[in-house]
Amino acid sequence: MSEVFDILTSAGLWAAVLRIATPLIFGTLGALLCERSGVLNLGIEGIMTFGAMIGWLAVYNGADLWTGLLVAAICGGIFGFLHSVLTVTLGLSQHVSGLGVTLFASSFSYYVFRLMVPVAGTPPTVEPFQPVDIPLLTSLPFFGDAFFSQTAPTYVAIVTAVVLAYVIFRTPLGLAIRMTGENPHAAEAQGINPLAVRYGCVIAGSALMGVAGAFLTLSAFNSFFPTMVQGRGWICIALVVFASWKPSRALLGALLFSFFDGFQVRLQTVLSGSVPYQLFLMMPYILSIAALAFMARHARVPQALMKPFRRGER
16 A cells, blocks of 8 residues: 555656646547537547647658647648538538548558658657746646646646636637537527538647647657557547536546556556556556546537538528
């Protein structure tokens, strides 16, 4: 028990929690924004993969790190536009379109990567984001190492969650988004264009997904490999339900999953040999499923989610 307590009170664990949570925060906020407008975006796994590749590739070819994030956001937005055309304009199945985007973006990522980067025994690397030194805060005992030694995108992710929560629940734009996700015909009667709202939300949400992927190659790691997203996109989809489509809870859910993930890695070192390591790998997913099952019972789904909008129809 003393070893477990030492893990829980170590600054390294909490620093890892924030680092692991960052792509989940960006991805979950992106998926939440799409779904708030009534569009399910299952293309998140592929968009994150392409964002990770194209952001890294931009930096590898001479761009600065912030430009790499911007390129990933733009490319994510392009995939969001494609998904919008298929689901919002043409009214096709959001499930099928999203899965198609995931398959296309993932495969295209690997193709472009192999086309642009020569095959080598060791993957080429870039210089990633470095931890930000915040005067006074970084030097605080425990808290400095745990919470104020992160890279800049981590702080951007937290600020994005706060800003998105304010926009959705405190601004006319947020009201238009929520109305479109609940009853697009009522929104149209109030002078809102539901098609434009859905296009904007899916494109902006997909841009956040692209940034989520780019964080992996430009901050968490320094190189790209095709399987590096490792299902984080699907975790983000589940976290949206856990969050009841609220950005503040999305932030909490991402931190909770990241805590389970970071904790199990350190717990393996304490109990190595006595417990199969596969059980540790399963732990964050099992606990997340349990939390999701509990929260989903009280979640209120946007009423127009996955329902195409066509003018003149009721």
